[in-house]
Amino acid sequence: MDPKRSRNSHESVNSSESTRFPDEVLERVLSLLTSHKDRSSVSLVCKDWYNAERWTRTHVFIGNCYSVSPEIVVGRFPAIRSVTLKGKPRFSDFNLVPENWGADIHQWLVVFAEKYPFLEELRLKRMTVTDESLEFLATSFSYFKAISLMSCDGFSTDGLAAIATHCKNLTELDIQENDMEDNGGGWLSCFPENFTSLEVLNFASQQGDVSFDALEKLVDRCKSLRVLKVDKYVKLEQLHRLLVRAPQLTDLGTGNFQQELTPRQCAELESAFSNCKNLHTLSGLWDATSLYFPVLYSACGRLTFLNLSYAALQSGDLAKLLPHCPNLRRLWVLDTVEDEGLEAIGSSCPLLEELRVFPAAPFDLDINRGVTESGFIAVSRGCPRLHYVLYFCRQMTNAAVATIVQNCPDFTHFRLCIMNPGQRDYLTGEPMDEAFGAVVKTCTKLQRLAISGLLTDLTFEYIGKYAKNLETLSVAFAGSSDWGMQCVLRGCPKLRKLEIRDSPFGNAALLSGLAKYESMRSLWMSACNVTMNACKLLAREKPRLNVEVMKDDETDSQVDKVYVYRTIAGPRRDAPPFVLTL
Amino acid sequence: MTMELQLGLALPNNSTEGFDLNSRGSEPLSHVGSCLASESGIREYNSKKRSFDEAFVPQTLALLVWNKQPNEEDEGHSELDKNSSTISKSDGDEDGIVGWPPIKTPRRKLCHQNCGGFSGGNFDDGGPRPRGSKSTYVKVKMEGVAIARKVDVNLHHSYQSLRDTLDDMFGRGLKNVKAYKLTYQDGEGDWLLAGDVPWSAFIQSVRRLKLLRSSD
Numbered sequence: 014m015d016p017k018r019s020r021n022s023h024e025s026v027n028s029s030e031s032t033r034f035p036d037e038v039l040e041r042v043l044s045l046l047t048s049h050k051d052r053s054s055v056s057l058v059c060k061d062w063y064n065a066e067r068w069t070r071t072h073v074f075i076g077n078c079y080s081v082s083p084e085i086v087v088g089r090f091p092a093i094r095s096v097t098l099k100g101k102p103r104f105s106d107f108n109l110v111p112e113n114w115g116a117d118i119h120q121w122l123v124v125f126a127e128k129y130p131f132l133e134e135l136r137l138k139r140m141t142v143t144d145e146s147l148e149f150l151a152t153s154f155s156y157f158k159a160i161s162l163m164s165c166d167g168f169s170t171d172g173l174a175a176i177a178t179h180c181k182n183l184t185e186l187d188i189q190e191n192d193m194e195d196n197g198g199g200w201l202s203c204f205p206e207n208f209t210s211l212e213v214l215n216f217a218s219q220q221g222d223v224s225f226d227a228l229e230k231l232v233d234r235c236k237s238l239r240v241l242k243v244d245k246y247v248k249l250e251q252l253h254r255l256l257v258r259a260p261q262l263t264d265l266g267t268g269n270f271q272q273e274l275t276p277r278q279c280a281e282l283e284s285a286f287s288n289c290k291n292l293h294t295l296s297g298l299w300d301a302t303s304l305y306f307p308v309l310y311s312a313c314g315r316l317t318f319l320n321l322s323y324a325a326l327q328s329g330d331l332a333k334l335l336p337h338c339p340n341l342r343r344l345w346v347l348d349t350v351e352d353e354g355l356e357a358i359g360s361s362c363p364l365l366e367e368l369r370v371f372p373a374a375p376f377d378l379d380i381n382r383g384v385t386e387s388g389f390i391a392v393s394r395g396c397p398r399l400h401y402v403l404y405f406c407r408q409m410t411n412a413a414v415a416t417i418v419q420n421c422p423d424f425t426h427f428r429l430c431i432m433n434p435g436q437r438d439y440l441t442g443e444p445m446d447e448a449f450g451a452v453v454k455t456c457t458k459l460q461r462l463a464i465s466g467l468l469t470d471l472t473f474e475y476i477g478k479y480a481k482n483l484e485t486l487s488v489a490f491a492g493s494s495d496w497g498m499q500c501v502l503r504g505c506p507k508l509r510k511l512e513i514r515d516s517p518f519g520n521a522a523l524l525s526g527l528a529k530y531e532s533m534r535s536l537w538m539s540a541c542n543v544t545m546n547a548c549k550l551l552a553r554e555k556p557r558l559n560v561e562v563m564k565d566d567e568t569d570s571q572v573d574k575v576y577v578y579r580t581i582a583g584p585r586r587d588a589p590p591f592v593l594t595l
Numbered sequence: 596m597t598m599e600l601q602l603g604l605a606l607p608n609n610s611t612e613g614f615d616l617n618s619r620g621s622e623p624l625s626h627v628g629s630c631l632a633s634e635s636g637i638r639e640y641n642s643k644k645r646s647f648d649e650a651f652v653p654q655t656l657a658l659l660v661w662n663k664q665p666n667e668e669d670e671g672h673s674e675l676d677k678n679s680s681t682i683s684k685s686d687g688d689e690d691g692i693v694g695w696p697p698i699k700t701p702r703r704k705l706c707h708q709n710c711g712g713f714s715g716g717n718f719d720d721g722g723p724r725p726r727g728s729k730s731t732y733v734k735v736k737m738e739g740v741a742i743a744r745k746v747d748v749n750l751h752h753s754y755q756s757l758r759d760t761l762d763d764m765f766g767r768g769l770k771n772v773k774a775y776k777l778t779y780q781d782g783e784g785d786w787l788l789a790g791d792v793p794w795s796a797f798i799q800s801v802r803r804l805k806l807l808r809s810s811d
Contacts, residue, residue, distance in 0.1 A: 107694030164699065190701050218701055248750075271747065273756035300747065302763050323705070325744070375696045375706060382742060405696060432696045489695070514694075 036065060044069040068092060075099065076534050078116055078140065079559065082582040083124035095134035095159075096125070102537045102576055103487075104512055105139060106164060109539055109574070111563070113589050117141045117167075119149070120587075126153040134159040134185075141165065147172030151179035159185035159213070169194035170219065177203035185213035187240075198223030204231055211235040215242040217266045217297060222246045233258045239291075242266025245299040245323070250278055256285035264294040270301035270324065279308060287311035296320035303330035313337035320345040322371045328353030335361035343367040348383035348405060355388030359395025367401035368392055375405065375432060386413035393420035400458075401426040408439045409466060414448035424456040428463035434490035434515070435467045444468055450475035453483075463487035473497035477504025488513040498522035502529050512537040520547035523575070527551065530558050535578035543572045551577065552595035559584055560595045737765045737775065737806040748798045754790050765806060775806040
C-alpha cells in the first residue's frame with residue numbers, strides 16, 4: 014500500500030482504490046495510539062494520516078501554554094477529552110517569577126467550553142487558576158471527571174466548593190503543592206449526598222481545617238476511592254475512622270501523626286492499617302515521631318512509595334522503620350535522618366529506585382548537620398537500581414560522586430544541590446567539575462541534571478561532550494564564561510529545557526543558541542550578563558521564538574530575566590507591564 | 596586563555612553598547628552580521644550589577660548570606676505593590692538570595708514554621724491562621740544538644756504526654772533522658788519548672804521549653 018495516496022490526489026483517479034486504507038480502519042487503529050511521540054510521528058506521514066490522527070486524539074499535552082493558543086488547539090483536535098497544560102517557567106517555584114506574570118487558565122476554559130463540551134479531564138501545572146475559573150469549569154462541562162492542580166496559584170477553597178457542588182461525575186480532585194487560600198473547610202460538605210463517584214481525593218496542601226464529619230461521610234459512600242490524601246489538620250485519632258471506611262485505598266496521605274493516643278486507639282489504628290491490603294503509597298505523616306510507627310508495620314511490607322519528608326525523623330527512627338519496608342521503590346526523607354539514616358536505607362531497601370533528601374533547615378546557616386557525601390555513598394552501595402536522586406547537602410566531594418555513579422550507573426535524573434553557592438570540594442578545595450564530569454561520562458541515560466557547587470566552564474564542556482540524552486539542565490551560580498553555555502548548546506542534541514540563574518553567561522552565549530532554541534521548549538536566564546541588544550537581535554532573527562525580558566530598571570540595558578520559548582501563537586497578548594516581548 | 600577573534604557588533608541605532616562575540620570555532624556568524632570593533636575581551640557592564648566574580652568568590656561567601664529572615668514575600672498571597680518593583684522585590688534582598696536553596700513554597704513555609712534557628716517570631720508565618728485549631732509550636736532545647744526542636748503543645752493533653760514525646764525526640768542514645776528536668780519560659784520571660792500549674796494554664800503561658808540535666 015502506498016500511504017501517500019490521497020483521496021483527493023489526481024493520481025488515484027483510476028488506480029488502487031482497493032489498496033487504500035479505509036478511513037474507519039485507519040482511525041480505529043490510530044485510536045489505540047496513546048504515546049504523544051507516536052502520534053506526532055503518525056501525523057507527519059501524509060495528509061490522510063494527519064487527519065486520522067487529529068480526529069482520533071483524545072488527550073493533548075501542552076508543555077508550555079504559550080507555545081500554542083487555545084484556538085489553534087481546538088482547531089486541530091476536535092475530539093479532545095483530556096488536556097494537560099503547563100504554564101510558568103519552573104523557577105517560579107522559587108519566587109524568581111513575579112506575581113501576575115500570566116499563565117492564566119481562564120481563556121483556555123472559555124474556548125474549551127465552546128469546542129469541547131465533553132471535556133472530562135484537566136491537569137494543570139504552574140498555572141494561575143482563580144475561583145471564578147473553577148466555578149466556570151464546574152458549570153460548563155457536564156461530563157467533567159478529573160481535575161489535577163499542581164503548583165498552581167490564584168484560587169481558594171471556595172473554588173473547590175464550586176467543583177464539589179457542580180461536578181456530578183467527578184472521579185478525581187487532586188490538589189498538590191499549591192498556594193491555596195484557605196477560606197474554611199466547608200467545601201467538603203458541598204459534595205451532594207448522593208455523590209459516590211470519587212476515586213482520587215488529595216487536599217494535602219490545604220492550610221486549614223476541613224469538616225471531618227463531611228470527610229468521613231464522603232469516604233464512606235465513595236466505595237471506589239483509591240487515593241486519599243488529607244491535610245495536616247486531620248488528627249491521628251481521626252485517621253482510624255477514615256481507614257475503616259476505605260480499606261481498599263492504594264494511596265494514603267495521613268494527617269498529623271504526632272498526637273497522644275490511648276493504647277486502645279493505637280490498637281485500632283494498627284488493625285485498620287493491616288486491613289489495607291492494597292496500600293502501596295504512604296505520605297503525609299506530618300510531624301511523625303517513631304512513637305507510632307508500629308501501627309504502620311503491617312502495611313509497610315507492601316509499600317513501594319514512602320514519603321517521610323514532613324517528619325523530622327532521626328537516624329534511629331528510620332533504622333527502626335525501614336526493615337519493615339523492603340519493597341520500597343521510592344523514598345523521600347528529611348536530612349534530619351543524617352548519614353546514619355541513609356546507611357539504614359542502603360541496608361534495608363535494595364529495590365530502591367528513587368531517593369529525595371530534603372533539607373529541614375535550608376535557611377539556617379548555623380546548622381552544620383544534615384547529610385553529607387558519605388550518606389549518599391552508602392545509599393549507592395546498597396541500592397544499585399537507584400536512577401532518580403534529589404539530594405540537598407552542605408558538603409560534597411568529587412571523589413564521592415565518582416564512586417556513587419560507579420555504583421549506580423543508570424541515573425536518569427541527577428539533581429544535586431550543595432546548598433552553599435559556589436562551594437568547593439571540601440576535602441581537596443577544588444571545584445566540583447570532576448563530580449559532574451563523572452556523572453555525565455558514566456550515566457549515559459541521563460535525562461535531567463541539576464548542578465551546584467563551585468563550577469567552571471569545564472563542567473559544561475563535560476556536559477556538552479558526554480550528556481547526549483540530556484533533556485533538562487538546571488544551572489545556578491556556575492560557570493566562568495560564555496564558553497560554558499556555548500558548549501552545552503552545541504553539544505546536547507536532546508536538550509529541551511535549559512534554566513540558568515546567577516551565572517556569568519552573556520550575549521555571546523545567548524546568541525550561540527540561535528539555531529537551537531526552536532528545537533527546545535524553553536530557555537530561562539536570570540541574573541546573568543545578557544543585555545537588551547542581544548535579546549532584540551535574537552527576537553529579530555527568530556520570529557518563531559518569543560523573547561520575553563524582565564528588567565529591573567527602565568533605563569538599564571542590562572536584562573535581569575529573559576525567557577525564550579518557541580511558539581506558533583505569536584507574542585502573547587496577556588503579558589503584564591513588566592514583561593517586554595521583543 | 597588567549598583571546599581569539601573578536602567581533603563587535605554595530606547595531607542599527609549605533610549604540611555604543613556593542614557586544615563581543617568571542618569566537619572559538621564555528622559560530623554561525625553570517626546571519627548575525629559583523630563589524631570589527633575595538634573593544635576589549637571582557638565587557639564592562641553596568642556597574643550597578645556586581646559581576647559574578649565579585650559576588651560569589653568563595654572566600655567572601657560568609658558575607659553574602661541569607662540572613663535569618665528569608666524573603667517575607669514567600670508567604671503566600673501577601674499583597675505586593677503591583678505598580679512598582681514587583682521585579683525588584685523578588686530579585687533578592689540585600690542580604691538574602693532569592694529562591695535559594697531551590698525549595699518549593701509549601702515546603703519553604705514549613706521550614707519557617709518548624710525549623711530552629713529563627714530569632715523570635717516577627718515574621719509572618721505564612722498564610723492565614725487555620726480556624727479552630729491554632730497550632731502553637733514552641734522551641735525545645737536540651738542541655739548539651741546543639742540542635743533545637745519544635746513541638747506543638749496543643750496536640751497534647753497532659754504533661755506526661757508532652758514529656759513522652761520529648762523523651763522520644765531527644766532520647767536517642769541517652770540512657771537517662773527521664774532524669775532531665777523539663778523547664779519552660781513563660782510569657783513574662785521567667786524560667787519555671789514544668790508541672791506546677793494545671794495543663795491548661797501551662798499551654799497558655801509556655802513560650803519555650805528546655806530539658807535540663809539533673810543537678811544532683
